[in-house]
Amino acid sequence: MISLDLIESTANELMRKAAVEIPRDYLTALQQITTEEEAGLSCFVLETMLENYEAAETDGRPMCGDTGCPRWYVKFGNESRVEGGGVGLETSLRRATADATHNIPLRPNRVHPLSRADHNNNVGIGAPEIEYGFEPEGEWIDLTTVHKGGLFGTDYRMLFPSDGISGIRRFFLDSLAAFGKRGLACQPAIIGIGLGGSKDACMVLGKRAACLRTVGDRNPDPKIAELEDELKELGNSIGMGPMGFVGKSMVVDCNIEVGYCHTGGMQMSIHAFCLSSRRATARLYPDGRVEYRTDPQWFTPYQRRETVEWLSSPQEKSA
Amino acid sequence: MAKQSPRKIRLSTQPSEDELRALQLGDVVYLHGSVYTAREGAYIRTIEEGQPLPLNLPAESAANFHCSPAASINDDGSINMGAVTATASFRFSKWLDQWFKLSGAKLILGKGGMTSNDYRRDFVPNGAIYLTTVGYGTGALLGRGVKQVRDVFWADDLGLAQAIWLIDVEEFGPFIVESDFEGNSLFERENARVAESLMRAYEGTKPAVLKRFGETDDRTDELI
Numbered sequence: 201m202i203s204l205d206l207i208e209s210t211a212n213e214l215m216r217k218a219a220v221e222i223p224r225d226y227l228t229a230l231q232q233i234t235t236e237e238e239a240g241l242s243c244f245v246l247e248t249m250l251e252n253y254e255a256a257e258t259d260g261r262p263m264c265g266d267t268g269c270p271r272w273y274v275k276f277g278n279e280s281r282v283e284g285g286g287v288g289l290e291t292s293l294r295r296a297t298a299d300a301t302h303n304i305p306l307r308p309n310r311v312h313p314l315s316r317a318d319h320n321n322n323v324g325i326g327a328p329e330i331e332y333g334f335e336p337e338g339e340w341i342d343l344t345t346v347h348k349g350g351l352f353g354t355d356y357r358m359l360f361p362s363d364g365i366s367g368i369r370r371f372f373l374d375s376l377a378a379f380g381k382r383g384l385a386c387q388p389a390i391i392g393i394g395l396g397g398s399k400d401a402c403m404v405l406g407k408r409a410a411c412l413r414t415v416g417d418r419n420p421d422p423k424i425a426e427l428e429d430e431l432k433e434l435g436n437s438i439g440m441g442p443m444g445f446v447g448k449s450m451v452v453d454c455n456i457e458v459g460y461c462h463t464g465g466m467q468m469s470i471h472a473f474c475l476s477s478r479r480a481t482a483r484l485y486p487d488g489r490v491e492y493r494t495d496p497q498w499f500t501p502y503q504r505r506e507t508v509e510w511l512s513s514p515q516e517k518s519a
Numbered sequence: 520m521a522k523q524s525p526r527k528i529r530l531s532t533q534p535s536e537d538e539l540r541a542l543q544l545g546d547v548v549y550l551h552g553s554v555y556t557a558r559e560g561a562y563i564r565t566i567e568e569g570q571p572l573p574l575n576l577p578a579e580s581a582a583n584f585h586c587s588p589a590a591s592i593n594d595d596g597s598i599n600m601g602a603v604t605a606t607a608s609f610r611f612s613k614w615l616d617q618w619f620k621l622s623g624a625k626l627i628l629g630k631g632g633m634t635s636n637d638y639r640r641d642f643v644p645n646g647a648i649y650l651t652t653v654g655y656g657t658g659a660l661l662g663r664g665v666k667q668v669r670d671v672f673w674a675d676d677l678g679l680a681q682a683i684w685l686i687d688v689e690e691f692g693p694f695i696v697e698s699d700f701e702g703n704s705l706f707e708r709e710n711a712r713v714a715e716s717l718m719r720a721y722e723g724t725k726p727a728v729l730k731r732f733g734e735t736d737d738r739t740d741e742l743i
Binding site: 219240244245249251252253259261262263264265267301302303304305306307308309311317318320351352357359360362363367369370371373377378382383386434439442443444446474475476 | 523524525545547560586587588589590591599600601602603604605606607630631632651653654655656657658659660661662663677678679680681693695706709710712713715716717720721723724725726727728729731738741742743
């Protein structure tokens with residue numbers, strides 16, 4: 201059994217790590233991009249960002265003042281048990297979100313959409329989002345927090361098979377052009393793309409592709425991996441850099457996830473995870489051990505499973 | 520293109536007209552003095568609802584920051600402020616002319632600027648310019664420039680994010696000069712320079728088979 205005390209204290213620490221420490225995979229990639237950027241203003245912006253990460257870690261303060269919208273991804277090893285069950289877990293994550301928002305402090309971004317009421321703690325109706333996944337083995341749970349920005353860089357479009365790869369390319373460019381100007385997407389960004397599913401599933405896939413995979417990681421399907429490489433290169437060829445200034449630093453990486461969709465459609469969503477790509481993960485064990493990491497390791501073969509053991513006709517089943 | 524370091528300038532939050540006139544697009548600015556945050560919550564309350572300003576402007580400061588800080592107020596009234604970062608300004612343009620007249624602001628600090636139409640209509644007649652934050656997301660560097668939180672107004676009813684925070688700053692930056700005294704926009708200049716290569720990237724693609732209402736097919740257009 202994993203105790204609620206352990207969950208709450210770990211969740212508080214994850215909130216701090218996500219807000220303050222830029223993940224190494226993103227940092228290493230940005231350092232590389234900075235050496236390759238040639239345009240003056242774009243270089244200045246990238247160098248300033250690298251200084252900012254250092255300042256954040258040295259001072260223990262959030263790297264960005266817009267600390268995003270905290271959310272949680274929880275993954276259960278199939279044999280795991282949590283004290284207080286699902287309700288206990290959710291209460292602990294909500295309390296940790298409120299405590300960390302006040303103590304770090306984070307910006308209390310979450311308000312009621314109509315009354316604009318702000319609890320000053322990033323907790324409210326449906327906030328933070330808590331999403332779940334499972335793995336076939338293990339007594340552990342993985343807690344991942346992501347504090348993604350909440351306003352710009354995300355879009356959805358219903359494409360059709362006749363739009364083809366060229367349609368994907370064009371919507372990708374449209375989104376970069378729409379949100380890249382003036383740097384509204386806070387690029388260079390990790391661009392996550394969801395293809396297929398239904399509209400809601402497509403948005404979820406794209407967001408997870410942006411937030412739950414690391415820079416340099418490739419989809420195991422070679423065709424999809426090829427498209428990831430192609431779109432990354434395309435995004436960096438539009439002549440735009442950070443803040444929409446002239447440059448070539450737009451896309452740190454492009455991650456694509458797919459889901460089966462209606463035979464007539466090819467849904468596409470796009471999400472930009474920004475210069476403050478805030479994510480942190482911990483694995484919690486029943487004996488109280490906690491292992492921190494920055495790779496959520498969300499997309500396992502089990503998460504991408506394609507089918508189920510199944511026989512198509514009763515004759516085969518009885519045979 | 521050769522790597523060029525931008526010009527760095529130290530500027531008061533109560534700048535003179537000459538100091539503002541001397542700024543060029545792309546200059547890097549560090550501020551000293553006091554700045555205050557004000558965004559839609561404060562604009563609606565003062566301009567639309569007619570409530571008086573809770574602080575003496577521009578005597579306290581002529582620098583309006585479009586920002587919600589990452590901050591909290593303890594039960595004893597003490598304040599923690601860690602990082603500060605701007606929010607996108609284009610959404611606030613409809614209030615700005617009246618805000619300039621009410622507050623006497625000379626500097627608008629924010630994310631992403633506004634259009635040159637906004638600058639010529641609202642900023643130039645009021646002798647103001649726009650400074651954009653960098654990155655975006657240099658919250659930790661900007662946080663280092665905050666010397667103290669002098670006061671916070673309307674936190675109880677507007678919430679911490681929309682409250683007016685008055686903060687004393689030193690070496691507060693970096694910011695980049697986005698609009699000059701004539702109302703030119705750095706972002707629009709850069710958009711024009713990017714346009715050609717952006718259009719080239721579209722070669723070989725076709726419009727989606729299902730169109731959407733209200734779309735533009737001109738990729739040099741801005742959507743703000």
